[in-house]
Amino acid sequence: MFPKDNEYDLVIVGAGLSGLCAAVAAQEKNLHTLVIEKGRSLGGDGNYVEGAMGVDSYLQKQENINIDPVELLQDELQYSHYEASAPHLKKYIDDSGNTIDWLHQLGVKFAKVGKQGKSWPTIHTFEGGGHAAIKVLLSHLQENNLVEIVTSLSAQKLLKNNGHISGLIVMDEATGEEREIKANNIILATGGYVDNPALVKRHINFTSRLMSVSDGKSTGDGMQLAWQVGADQYRMGAIQYGGGAIYDKTRPPFVYMASQLAVAATQEAILWVNERGERFVNEDVNDNMCHAGDAILTQARVFSILDQSTIDHLANVGLYKEIGNSPVSPDKLDNLKDEISGYLKQHVKFLTQADSVNELATKLNLPELKDTIEHYNDLVQKGQDTDFGKAKEYLTPLEQGPYYAVELGVGMACALGGLKVDNQNQVLNSHGYPVPGLFAIGNDAAGMLVGDTYAVTLPGSTAGYAAFSGRNAVKSIN
Ligand SMILES: Cc1cc2nc3c(=O)[nH]c(=O)nc-3n(C[C@H](O)[C@H](O)[C@H](O)COP(=O)(O)OP(=O)(O)OC[C@H]3O[C@@H](n4cnc5c(N)ncnc54)[C@H](O)[C@@H]3O)c2cc1C
Structure with a gap:
């Protein structure tokens, strides 16, 4: 179906979180606006978000959470190795509370509102998840038509005319038929490029253990359209890793999003070993899911090792450590044992059970596993991780069979970067000047906020940015 007018x-390209926020802002300004969405449903990955970043929001005021925005900015710039744009990040931080309001x-x-792992207390968790927020935005748009x-x-x-954006060619996905739509202003809100394997491969150290948890539609369309009309190809390669994830190539990764075994193996991690059965990192790296992703990808394969007593503890007593805003129950993993027996019955490849450490090592061909576990238990007994500095309270022995190994990959939620924008979210060319009439928002522009690693330290920052940048772009359109 084509739009009513020509x-x-x-025109807003993409009806995800950023595109719909821009649409509501455009409605508030009475702009004659068209939103086009290539999928059959609306909301994009916005449907799955847990929460959005904000500083000095109504909720933080209620909770007496005070954050110094300048200290926050300094911290984030350092985390990004000063590769984030200081003016853009500052504008976003300064307007983020207002955006939540x-x-x-x-x-x-x-x-x-609160923290996620070791972070600033900035994530505002949506009641009913991102899907509920998308519904609210859509109900506003439907009200006024x-x-x-x-x-x-x-x-x-x-399309450009005399250097200025003049419109675009759209295609009906059902029939392949194309049509030209005229517009002097176009906002790209296509969700970044996490579902474009060629772009991901070109810009990061790609392995088959990387798994996108996106809806599959973030194929980098916005940036590729913009590059064709002279936009700069800017800073790519920062991926929002979801940390360790169950490595199963036979099912889509979202199947395990609420899995308690995934929580036990990743966020409650006891011992992680590599393809030789050697420990390679302080498992508390999972306090920052992107650093956890980075660490896992330094090894050829990674297994999370559990024993029966750790499983019993997680299922019956409770968690060893807080798990931020994870959708999984924060008290006990009371479904963990059922999940494990279900997976064992299905003979899934990612889960291996053995009565002894030796048997587990043989089954998985992990020659160093026995020595690693003995050494690890020794560290636990001494109460000090002299190898990698894991906090004493999380040093838990692995002594009681059966033993379990869960193979881990790394989940990717979104990929940031590709376009450079100014403080009005206008897309810039390689000389630093705007492509007149062209704007980018949401993940398409969020490369401005990061260096090589997504800032989990500022949790909710892509969803918050989707809302902020959508409104911000519309402000300068008349
Ligand atoms: C499982 C999951 C959980 C997440 N949780 C969080 C979280 O808690 N907090 C957080 O900050 N971030 C989170 N994210 C990141 C999330 O991507 C962003 O916060 C948010 O969705 C970005 O909004 P967006 O508008 O840029 O992209 P999206 O919401 O994905 O919207 C992009 C839209 O553009 C459409 N589109 C693409 N190409 C075209 C085209 N050529 N023509 C027309 N339409 C097109 C797509 O179909 C899609 O609907 C999560 C991501 C995932 C996958």
Whole structure:
């Protein structure tokens, strides 16, 4: 289906979290707006987000959470090795609380605000998840009918006239038919490139153990369209790793998102070993899921080792450590034993059980495993991890069979970078000047916030940025 009109003040490409926030902002300004979405459903990966970043929001004021924005900015710039744009990050941080308040006033409900692992207390958790927030945005747009939304319609090519954006070619995904739409302003909100294996491969140390947990539609369309009209190809390669994830090539990774075995093997990790059965890192690296992803990818294979007493403890007594805003129950992994027996019955490749350490080592061909576990238990007994410095309270012995090994890969939620924008979210060319009429928001522009590693230290930062940048771009469009 094609849009009703042939000309609009503004076309927004992508109806995910950033595109829909931009659409509501455009409606507030009475702009004649078209939103096109290549999928059949709306909301993109916005449907799956847990929470959004904000500083000085109504909720933080209620909870007496005070954050010094300048200290936060300094911290994040250092984390990014000064590869993030200081002015852009500053504008985002300074407006982020206001953005949360705007969403709240629209009717988006937040369950809580706080930290995720070792982080700033910035993540505002959506009540009902991102899907509930998307529903609120859509209900605003449907109420007034000022903004037209067309699904199964993708952007194919951007058009320019005398150097200024003049429209785009769109394609009906069902029929392949194309049409030209005129517009002097186009916002790219296509969700980044995590689902484009060629781009991911070109920009990071790719292995088959990397698994996208996105909806499959973030194929880097926005940046590729923009590059064709002169946009700079800017800073790619920062991936929002979801940390360790169950490595199963036979099912889509989201199947394990609420898995208690995944929590036990990744966020409650006791011992991680590599393809030789050697320990290679302080497992508490999982306090920062992107650093955990980085560490796992330094090895050819990674197994999380558990024994029966750790399983019993997690199932019956409770967790060893807090697990941030994970959707899994924060008290006990009371479904863990059922999950394990279910997987063993299915003979899944990622889970191996053995009565002894020797048997586990033989089954998985991990020659150093026995020595590693003996040495690890020794460190536990001494109460000091003189190898990698794991906190004493998380040093837990592995002594009681049966023993379990869960093979880990790394989940990828989104890929940031590809386009450079100014403080109005206008797309810049390689000389640092705007491509007139072209804007990028959400993941398509979020490379401005990071260095080589996504900043989990500022949790909720891509969702918060999706909302902030959507509004920010619309402010300068008339
Ligand atoms: C499982 C999961 C959990 C996450 N949790 C969080 C979280 O808790 N906090 C956080 O900050 N971030 C989280 N993220 C990151 C998330 O990607 C962003 O926060 C948010 O969705 C970014 O919004 P966006 O608009 O850029 O992308 P999206 O919301 O994905 O929207 C992009 C839209 O553009 C459409 N599109 C693509 N190409 C075209 C085209 N050519 N034409 C038309 N339409 C097109 C897509 O179909 C999609 O609907 C999570 C991601 C995943 C996958």
